[in-house]
């Protein structure tokens with residue numbers, strides 16, 4: 001799989017002013033590649049993820065997934081494309097009344113899978129993220145880190161080719177952040193899933209193979225594309 005942005009730009013009209021959220025951004029994410037979008041608040045990370053998800057269209061430039069221009073998709077095709085992605089966002093968006101297993105299976109159920117098969121597939125991923133013993137617990141009985149693991153299981157059930165993660169560890173402490181990022185990046189590499197990870201945290205960016213520095217909507221050259229912070233040994237590809 002290849003996600004490719006070429007010269008992408010997105011502006012918003014706001015209060016009589018034009019906000020240049022993304023300006024002339026070109027980047028690619030390949031199978032099994034972990035790419036960090038690293039920048040401060042307001043630098044355009046979420047906008048760029050929305051362009052990648054096809055929920056926003058660029059004003060200029062192109063956003064392609066496996067060679068297909070996302071803005072040319074019909075509404076039904078765009079929905080199918082979004083369903084084919086894995087989303088891991090800061091806010092978990094878990095259903096309070098549903099168990100961890102039902103939450104992990106939610107995407108598959110929405111896609112029309114028979115409930116038995118959906119739960120079976122989700123159970124495999126709950127196990128992979130270490131939550132098999134919590135399958136019946138609702139989110140309120142799970143820690144923040146465990147809830148984020150359910151989100152990861154939900155994102156991976158259905159075998160996405162690309163995961164879009166927006167500040168996935170913002171509500172976790174350092175130790176739990178590292179555990180979650182280690183797990184997410186390990187699974188992405190192991191399953192050849194592309195991972196585009198938006199973060200303002202240098203420690204989180206350090207888990208990526210490649211770091212794209214975003215400032216005021218533009219990519220700033222980082223000569224070697226190497227992460228700046230130190231990830232625990234073994235968590236980073238060499």
Ligand SMILES: Nc1ncnc2c1ncn2[C@@H]1O[C@H](COP(=O)(O)OP(=O)(O)OP(=O)(O)O)[C@@H](O)[C@H]1O
Pocket residue numbers: 012013014019020021039040041042043044045046047048200
């Ligand atoms: N719908 C919108 N209308 C107007 N301006 C917007 C809109 N969405 C985003 N912006 C502006 O575009 C810029 C980039 O926003 P974006 O949310 O992509 O940044 P971000 O890096 O994800 O920030 P944060 O880390 O705070 O979420 C900001 O200046 C923001 O105010």
